[in-house]
Amino acid sequence: MAARVLQHCVRTLRLSSGPLALRAAVVPAAPLHRALSFYSADRRTRCVNRFPSLDVLCRQYGHLPPLTLESIEERVLYVLKLYDKINPEKLQATSHFMKDLGLDSLDQVEIIMAMEDEFGFEIPDGEAEKLMTPDEIVQYIADKKDIYE
Amino acid sequence: MTASTRRTVLSLYMRVFRIARNWQAQIGVVGDIETEKKYILHEASTLFRQNQQLTDPETIKRCVEECEARIEMGLHYRNPYPRAMHLPPLGLATQKGRKLRAQQRLRKQAKPVYLQSHDDS
Numbered sequence: 001m002a003a004r005v006l007q008h009c010v011r012t013l014r015l016s017s018g019p020l021a022l023r024a025a026v027v028p029a030a031p032l033h034r035a036l037s038f039y040s041a042d043r044r045t046r047c048v049n050r051f052p053s054l055d056v057l058c059r060q061y062g063h064l065p066p067l068t069l070e071s072i073e074e075r076v077l078y079v080l081k082l083y084d085k086i087n088p089e090k091l092q093a094t095s096h097f098m099k100d101l102g103l104d105s106l107d108q109v110e111i112i113m114a115m116e117d118e119f120g121f122e123i124p125d126g127e128a129e130k131l132m133t134p135d136e137i138v139q140y141i142a143d144k145k146d147i148y149e
Numbered sequence: 150m151t152a153s154t155r156r157t158v159l160s161l162y163m164r165v166f167r168i169a170r171n172w173q174a175q176i177g178v179v180g181d182i183e184t185e186k187k188y189i190l191h192e193a194s195t196l197f198r199q200n201q202q203l204t205d206p207e208t209i210k211r212c213v214e215e216c217e218a219r220i221e222m223g224l225h226y227r228n229p230y231p232r233a234m235h236l237p238p239l240g241l242a243t244q245k246g247r248k249l250r251a252q253q254r255l256r257k258q259a260k261p262v263y264l265q266s267h268d269d270s
Contacts, residue, residue: 106197109159113166125160 073138093135161216165193189229196266218263
C-alpha cells in the first residue's frame with residue numbers, strides 16, 4: 001500500500017514538473033490527495049535526486065502482449081494437444097481434423113469452442129464450421145485480430 | 150442427413166456450449182456452478198453422440214425439438230437437469246403379464262418430448 005502510494009506520488013510529481021499536463025495520471029491521484037500532501041514535502045527533493053535520468057514521460061496502460069503469428073500458432077497447437085481425442089504425436093499444423101485425425105463434426109465444434117475460450121472472442125457459426133485444420137484456425141484468428149507478418 | 154439439418158444440429162450444440170460457459174446457478178454454493186456446467190457439457194456430448202447415427206428425418210426433428218425444449222427449460226428454471234415425469238395413472242406394471250404391454254404403451258405415450266433420448270425401462 002505504501003509502495004503504491006509512493007509510485008503514484010513519483011509519477012504525479014514527475015508529470016506535474018514536466019511541461020505537458022498529462023491528466024490521465026493526475027486523475028488516479030485525486031483520491032490520494034491526503035497522502036500526497038503528507039508525502040510531497042519530504043519526497044520531492046528525494047524524487048528529483050533519485051530519478052534524474054527519467055526524462056521520458058509515458059502513459060502506462062494495462063493490456064495483453066501483442067499477438068504474433070508464431071504465438072498464435074503455438075497456442076492453437078497447445079490447446080489441441082490438450083484435447084484428449086487428439087493424438088499429440090500425429091498432430092501437425094496441416095493435419096485435417098476429419099480426414100487425418102479422425103474426428104467428427106461434434107468434436108470440431110468442441111475444438112472451436114476451446115479456441116474461443118483461449119483467445120477470448122466469439123467465432124460465429126457459419127465461419128466456425130469451415131475451419132478444418134490448425135492452419136486455417138491460425139489464419140482466421142490472424143485475420144480477425146489484424147495481425148500481419 | 151441433409152446439410153441444413155446438420156447445420157441446425159451443430160449450431161444447437163454450439164449454443165449449449167455457450168450456455169454452459171455463462172452458466173449462473175440458482176442461489177446455492179459456488180461449487181454448484183461448476184458441477185452444473187460439467188453436467189451440461191457431459192449430458193450434451195453423450196446425448197448428441199448417442200443420436201448421431203439417426204437417419205430418419207422425423208426422429209431427427211424430434212431430437213432437435215428435445216434439445217430446444219431442454220435448453221428453454223434449463224434457462225427458464227435455471228436448472229439443467231431434466232424435469233421429472235409423473236407416471237400416468239395405471240402406468241406401473243401389475244402382477245399379470247398381459248397388462249405389461251398396455252402399461253408400456255401408456256408410459257411411452259406420456260413421455261414428454263424433453264425426455265425422449267432418456268431410456269428408462
